[in-house]
Amino acid sequence: MKQNTSRRSFIKKATLSSAALTAAPHVFSNSYDEKILLSRTYGEYNYSANDRINLALIGSGIQGIYDTSSALRVPGVQLVAACDLYSGRLDRAKELWGDSIFVTRDYRKILQHKDIDAVIIATPDHWHQKITIDALKEGKHVYCEKPMVQKFEEGQAIIKAQQDSSMICQVGSQGMSSLGNEKAKQLYEEGAIGDLVMLDMYNDRYSAEGAWQYPIPPDANVDTVDFDTFLGKAPKVPYEPKRFFRWRNYQDYGTGVAGDLFVHAFSTLNHIISSHGPNRAMATGGLRYWNDGRDVPDVSITLYDYPKTETHAAFNAAFRINFIAGNGGGGGFKLIGTEGEMEVGQNHVKVTRSKLGMTPSDYSMIAYTEATQEKIRLGYQERQLNTRESSLNTGTTTWQAPNDYKGGHYDHFYNFFNAIRTKGEVVQDPTFGLRAAGAALLANESYFKKKPVNWNPDEMKLV
Template identity: 45%
Template structure:
């Protein structure tokens, strides 16, 4: 480790004893000062302001819409003011959950017209994200838009410009950007804990029909009950297809596949931890391995992205993997690999393992020296021993670090808390439109690469295809 990195690490270890990455922390100074193996458990007790009431509307009340609303309502001072969905059964479900007096509609513009709604959660099919976001901004609503922020790369700058024009809060829904676990990994990386970063391996595998998006389709599904004509207003004209409505992630006409659903999580997490603006080149490949159910987006996909050397981080390579029939049973992990160790990020739990090369160069063992003559071997051995001490020949040892988020911690709740704090105070959100687009564009470029069978060049600073 360089002297600069050593000093950075010492400062980091001293600082975490007195302060936390968020609101409150257990005292860690005794563990930090000794620089030995430790389990850093942050007791998260973030105080949430219940100041001004915020009335929220939901556009898209499917799986994620349900989860988002349930989480949003855990934030003090947040109230539900209306729900929009195209499927009639979900509007019935909304009234069953929240009362018959709840305002419901199949036309999102009617919800946006309501003056008593301050913010909207957009949890629709991907192809509608940008359209509804821009309409909501024009109506003066604060926006929590599910990832990916856009369906097409060409939509990204339009959303960014609309947010700047209307000046309303816009946060993208990749909750890992609010994760205390990823914040800890970010600190450890910046402190030089694993030396110089050179590679990131990111995996998000599943093994179930539901995980592969084969969601249950209701018995009453039809063009009428799903308002199909409205659903395809922003797409190519298509005959009614219940799978494209309820399994939309699997179809490129309306969704963005594993790249938009899962690569985006891995990208947003990686960008947060590394402070990166994004990759310069993107390549992906995939196959239809198991879920041959009419989908036209692959169920196994891998991507390779090259990140340039920048003021924010050294050059590194990112590999992405999604496997929907994984014998592992499913896994999610981001592994940051540096010159002196690895940081394993599994959910909100972090493990650091070190492997540091000795100062002395290699000599002996699986080495060509044994193929030399005896006289040459002995001569070179003496020279090596005279130049390097025994300490310099050995690998330096550093104990592992383990960080665990407290039981019951929710980065989803943290993400919504941060969003509503921004709505109340005007402070910057943790994942604005620019960050959201810089994560979405490389993910969507993976689809472009897969279908076009070519490497995609991307300008992460100016956010445009090259």
């Protein structure tokens, strides 16, 4: 493992840090608890009207609005058009961003506008591939919401279209560019938690909204909603507003909890440890509460195997989603290693290093005579398994973003627009996006087939 040298460096720094922090009376606790402020510096530019990036939104729903709001905070960006299949959302777009923006139900009219430089694609998942490829072919830079694809086999075409077009394509897992991810990657590579053993991710929700029971507007009907276009390549069914406004609940249009939530975690995980992803998945779960017509589970547990690579040891990952969590809800993302644990969020990273117990306690000694117990203790003492250095090198360090941090969502768009201006690289290109989506979609594959499934993370295909 090429981390060994950097790990020794981290341990040395952590030990020195703990020694400095353990002035009396804390010195007797043999542990440290420190907090460090993170920082982010952005370039300051004044763009003229001619230098601005003209942006269009395709899919002006919940995520599309949040995406656009974050994008417009980046200097030198202006929204000029919006597209949606429900007319009420077009009215909302004008309400938010002005009557001067061009609105349409037909995304192709957006792509025909020569003055549009980039598009946000925030449509239902089953439209991602087609619109992304069409936009790239029309010479538009693309920010495509996660998951990049609805089906495994759709990803390679997007990769090729991006390469052929030479346009920028960023996949929108918005925490990817955050201060938390950036610091976590650095700490992992420095060996802060040793060799990775397990990833623990969970997301608990306890509300109808959290379970995707979004409100349906009273004016929704066959005239205000272009339902036939919405269906696209999906099976033809009669107009049903729940399918349009709550599309995440249906396999025909969405990707379930795996594509909506697992993919965020895989993006972060693969980024931090420089991995191509898992090679095996086994899922279980069920529809436990929200019997509202949906055909995807509201409780999902999936176990993943990651093979050993140059950047990480072989390890296991556990992903759990519960949409009827009576505890009130919450979430977590923890990398657990042989020498510590790292909790990662967009705005913070918390590393906890504990002392590994190497000597026997009264529990395992009770079966021996007092004389034998003493001989065993002396034997362990001679081996010097518990050094002062290892005792000092325990405790917790939290890296926290400042109160005025603009956030991971802003940073992801900043990365996207900066890549457009400099012809640089994005943090989440289509290849990365397919590996994150592919790993997430393994959960659906295993769940519906009721068996483990294998995946080639390098070639990005089922085995």
